Amino acid sequence: MSKIGPLSEIVRGAVRSGDTVFVGGFGQAVPFAIGFEIIRQRIGDLVLCRTGADILVDMLIAAGCARRVVIGWIGNPGLGLAHAFNRAVAAGRLEFEETSNFGLLLRLLAARLGVPYLPTRSLLGGDMPQHLPTLKQVKCPFTGETLAAVSALTPDVAILHAQRSDEHGNIQAWGILGDTVEGVLASKCVIATVEEIVSSKEIARQPDRTIVPGHRVDAVALVPFGAYPSYCQDYYGRDDDFYRRYDAIARKEESLTAWLAENVHALPDWTKYLAHVGPARLEDMIDAAGPDARAHQVMRS
Amino acid sequence: MTLSADQRMAVNAGRMLTRFKTCFVGIGAPSLAAALAQRLLSPSIALIYESGAIGARPDRMPLSTGSPCVADGASVIGSMLDVFGELQAGRIEVGLLAGAQVDCHGNLNSTVIGDYAHPRLRLPGSGGALDIALLANEILILMPHEPRRFVSRVDFITSPGHGGVDRAALKLGRGPTAIVTEKARFDFVSGTAVLAAVFEDVTPDEALDGFPPEFGRADHIETIPLPTREETDILKAIPPA
Numbered sequence: 407m408s409k410i411g412p413l414s415e416i417v418r419g420a421v422r423s424g425d426t427v428f429v430g431g432f433g434q435a436v437p438f439a440i441g442f443e444i445i446r447q448r449i450g451d452l453v454l455c456r457t458g459a460d461i462l463v464d465m466l467i468a469a470g471c472a473r474r475v476v477i478g479w480i481g482n483p484g485l486g487l488a489h490a491f492n493r494a495v496a497a498g499r500l501e502f503e504e505t506s507n508f509g510l511l512l513r514l515l516a517a518r519l520g521v522p523y524l525p526t527r528s529l530l531g532g533d534m535p536q537h538l539p540t541l542k543q544v545k546c547p548f549t550g551e552t553l554a555a556v557s558a559l560t561p562d563v564a565i566l567h568a569q570r571s572d573e574h575g576n577i578q579a580w581g582i583l584g585d586t587v588e589g590v591l592a593s594k595c596v597i598a599t600v601e602e603i604v605s606s607k608e609i610a611r612q613p614d615r616t617i618v619p620g621h622r623v624d625a626v627a628l629v630p631f632g633a634y635p636s637y638c639q640d641y642y643g644r645d646d647d648f649y650r651r652y653d654a655i656a657r658k659e660e661s662l663t664a665w666l667a668e669n670v671h672a673l674p675d676w677t678k679y680l681a682h683v684g685p686a687r688l689e690d691m692i693d694a695a696g697p698d699a700r701a702h703q704v705m706r707s
Numbered sequence: 708m709t710l711s712a713d714q715r716m717a718v719n720a721g722r723m724l725t726r727f728k729t730c731f732v733g734i735g736a737p738s739l740a741a742a743l744a745q746r747l748l749s750p751s752i753a754l755i756y757e758s759g760a761i762g763a764r765p766d767r768m769p770l771s772t773g774s775p776c777v778a779d780g781a782s783v784i785g786s787m788l789d790v791f792g793e794l795q796a797g798r799i800e801v802g803l804l805a806g807a808q809v810d811c812h813g814n815l816n817s818t819v820i821g822d823y824a825h826p827r828l829r830l831p832g833s834g835g836a837l838d839i840a841l842l843a844n845e846i847l848i849l850m851p852h853e854p855r856r857f858v859s860r861v862d863f864i865t866s867p868g869h870g871g872v873d874r875a876a877l878k879l880g881r882g883p884t885a886i887v888t889e890k891a892r893f894d895f896v897s898g899t900a901v902l903a904a905v906f907e908d909v910t911p912d913e914a915l916d917g918f919p920p921e922f923g924r925a926d927h928i929e930t931i932p933l934p935t936r937e938e939t940d941i942l943k944a945i946p947p948a
Contacts, residue, residue: 432758432759432772433758433772433773434773434778458757458771458834460771477832478832478833478834478835479831479832479833480832481831481832483734483770483771483772483773483774484770484771484774487830487831488831491829492828492829504832504833506833506835506836506838507791507833507834507835508787508791508794508795508835508838509837509838515788526795527795527841527877527878527879528791528838529837529838529841530841530872530877530879531837531864531867531871531872531879532814532864532867532871532872533823533863533864533865537823552876580784581778582777583759583786584759584773584787585786585788586786587786588786588788637775639775639778643775644770644774646770646774646948649770694775695775
């Protein structure tokens with residue numbers, strides 16, 4: 407049976423209030439379309455986790471979707487602070503657990519491997535460990551060395567964006583993925599948006615590009631530009647200017663609330679949001695990604 | 708042509724990278740220093756970003772460690788696990804770190820300004836900084852000469868320097884070996900930063916201006932040659948983020 411469905415339905419079916427959600431993407435392939443749909447459906451009380459949390463997580467916090475975040479870093483990459491996160495924490499509306507990127511990656515990897523914890527040489531100094539309930543010092547049973555142990559973190563659902571999938575949910579992604587594969591394979595349920603649906607024969611032509619096998623994937627939606635304003639290698643470039651504008655928008659709660667109302671709640675779906683962004687802007691992003699990106703867009707049109 | 712503080716820091720730090728084959732790089736001043744080194748004195752240095760890129764050759768300054776220019780031209784795009792795995796195994800020689808505050812032991816703060824529970828300002832946090840600070844063979848700290856950044860006591864130790872952690876017993880990296888600013892270089896002597904070298908156009912007093920007294924001064928202070936024409940041209944040609 408095909409796992410392909412409309413975005414609104416796959417989000418409604420997979421993401422429930424109270425869930426722990428792993429947010430995929432690292433610089434590339436941040437799942438903005440799925441995040442916007444979560445905001446639109448006003449799903450609340452979520453625990454969001456990812457190593458380097460960028461502005462999508464800040465938007466989800468601003469929209470009131472998150473009760474807690476588990477992060478290695480949160481901000482607007484290269485530009486500054488996560489303004490909505492900072493306001494929510496200061497107001498006592500949001501719990502958070504911060505660790506290092508490697509520390510959080512290892513928590514996800516432990517869940518992926520099905521073990522209760524993993525040891526590391528990191529996290530053995532500084533002020534952060536004393537604030538981390540998910541970390542303990544252990545002695546290696548073989549060498550007697552002191553190590554830090556981090557507990558497994560098993561997300562209820564992973565959301566990700568990728569280049570392509572077949573109808574069985576065999577998801578192929580390439581380019582920079584950061585912690586995406588570990589986080590996705592740690593999760594109990596996986597939903598994705600993709601730039602293209604291709605045949606299973608096409609998937610089998612390059613199986614080394616499959617990052618998660620179909621049997622681990624619950625549902626996939628075909629959503630071109632689903633990672634905009636982040637990027638998708640060989641499809642479109644990163645809209646750095648939007649990230650700059652977001653810094654200005656997010657500085658004040660009222661302007662961010664108004665932005666979310668206009669760009670998410672007032673629009674029925676992602677297609678309408680892309681129309682709101684404007685075709686000229688998207689064309690620029692395709693050009694920024696090089697000739698392969700143009701060829702992909704021509705092939706699927 | 709005058710260089711910005713970041714560009715002079717890049718010259719200062721970039722010249723120090725000739726000893727290394729592998730370098731863990733972050734966003735901002737570290738990326739610029741690494742880019743200069745790669746273009747001039749250390750063409751074969753492997754630049755490693757936490758996003759998973761190894762042997763990166765960004766043609767402009769990235770906003771994110773996962774930006775397209777970090778991926779384009781890289782020798783390997785692995786995962787975050789690949790690069791932190793190499794780091795933990797002690798196979799990355801140097802890490803370049805920046806932060807909001809540094810003390811004389813090379814402790815870095817990128818977490819909060821003020822009290823942790825009720826900060827005046829909450830910053831983006833560690834990211835990979837704590838991991839790099841503990842696990843790279845050694846650390847170079849890049850910090851612009853702004854007195855509020857050089858403090859007697861950092862508000863929060865995000866990335867430990869010397870003194871608080873028994874690095875040898877825990878089999879960690881050696882920790883910070885230098886702090887570079889746009890004016891000077893501080894070396895660590897018995898775990899404490901001492902002014903060791905100043906650019907030709909800076910006096911030792913200027914290099915320490917506004918710093919707390921814990922930052923020491925070596926008996927003999929070397930002179931750092933001014934940025935060359937070649938360094939200046941290369942830096943001016945690198946598009947900003």
